[in-house]
Amino acid sequence: MTLYEVEKAIYECIDEETGEIIDFERLNQLDLEKQSKIDNIACWYKQLNAETEAIKNEIEILKIRQQKKKDNAENLKNYLTEILGGKKFESSRAVITWRKSEEVKITDKDSPERVKSAAKTTTPASKHRNIMPYQRLPPRQ
Numbered sequence: 001m002t003l004y005e006v007e008k009a010i011y012e013c014i015d016e017e018t019g020e021i022i023d024f025e026r027l028n029q030l031d032l033e034k035q036s037k038i039d040n041i042a043c044w045y046k047q048l049n050a051e052t053e054a055i056k057n058e059i060e061i062l063k064i065r066q067q068k069k070k071d072n073a074e075n076l077k078n079y080l081t082e083i084l085g086g087k088k089f090e091s092s093r094a095v096i097t098w099r100k101s102e103e104v105k106i107t108d109k110d111s112p113e114r115v116k117s118a119a120k121t122t123t124p125a126s127k128h129r130n131i132m133p134y135q136r137l138p139p140r141q
Contacts, residue, residue, distance in 0.1 A: 003041070006034045 001009070013027040014020070021027055080089075080096065089096040 001033065003034065003037045006030055006037065010034070 010027065010030050013023045013030065015022055084096060086098050088098065
């Protein structure tokens, strides 16, 4: 029986014309059932709030873990950059190549013509790297 049905049954225990209680025993039973349902709904509400908070905390923990993994990957990439010093590397599990690129340095950030006054400089190969994931090549014939 739903809470709405309990309410309807409570009204049926009362005479509409006189307002007298027709069935005291049934009314007490329905009142206990109503209290139980209200208590259950309140507990359900508290549980949903607790789950929401737990999910929020788990998201924060996962964000922290994600950032740590990202930082670790960036550190490993920088480590490989220093070790290889711009040289190509290839193995059966990984290929590391480098590309030449240019870096633009802004000399005056407040100037409206900063694009025109930017000085172009060539960046060493160690700053720009392209680490490729493992790709299996077809056998040579």
